[in-house]
Amino acid sequence: xxxxxxxxxxxxxxxxxxxxxxxxxxxPERLRRLxxxxxxEVARRGRxxxxxxxxxxxxxxxxxxxxxxxxxxxxxxxxxxxRRLSIDGSDMHALLAEFERDxxxxxxxxxxxxxxxxVTLTPAGQTALARLDERIDAAQEALLEPLTAAERQExxxxxxxxxxxx
Numbered sequence: 001x002x003x004x005x006x007x008x009x010x011x012x013x014x015x016x017x018x019x020x021x022x023x024x025x026x027x028p029e030r031l032r033r034l035x036x037x038x039x040x041e042v043a044r045r046g047r048x049x050x051x052x053x054x055x056x057x058x059x060x061x062x063x064x065x066x067x068x069x070x071x072x073x074x075x076x077x078x079x080x081x082x083r084r085l086s087i088d089g090s091d092m093h094a095l096l097a098e099f100e101r102d103x104x105x106x107x108x109x110x111x112x113x114x115x116x117x118x119v120t121l122t123p124a125g126q127t128a129l130a131r132l133d134e135r136i137d138a139a140q141e142a143l144l145e146p147l148t149a150a151e152r153q154e155x156x157x158x159x160x161x162x163x164x165x166x
């Protein structure tokens with residue numbers, strides 16, 4: 001992921017993702033009315049937009065997730081990060097090795113338990129995360145473009161309400 005250290009510039013625009021490879025996909029009207037189908041379709045489109053946007057910097061969604069966690073939730077051991085983000089241990093190991101190689105994270109001795117190391121975000125990692133934040137913001141904007149600011153807030157409020165009611 002060395003491109004996170006030196007970002008790729010691709011005209012500063014989002015790619016056209018209206019063609020998702022399902023050109024003949026025509027689900028029945030009954031499906032199109034189901035909230036579960038609708039949220040799944042919106043999530044699928046959102047994942048495609050986010051993935052394409054992050055790819056402009058050679059990154060993936062898990063890259064953004066781990067860097068964001070370290071920034072917002074603070075340093076953690078590799079195992080703790082994996083549990084926190086529900087990422088498999090071997091996948092987490094590979095991500096952190098890549099980040100460490102690129103200077104985005106550092107493993108430092110835990111001040112509370114000198115026997116273990118914790119992963120911390122470096123200044124280069126903060127810079128990379130800031131670029132990825134811009135990519136994520138562009139993807140969100142592309143997904144929500146048809147909605148007014150008030151509709152976006154209402155959508156977010158309703159989705160949060162659904163997630164809180166488990």
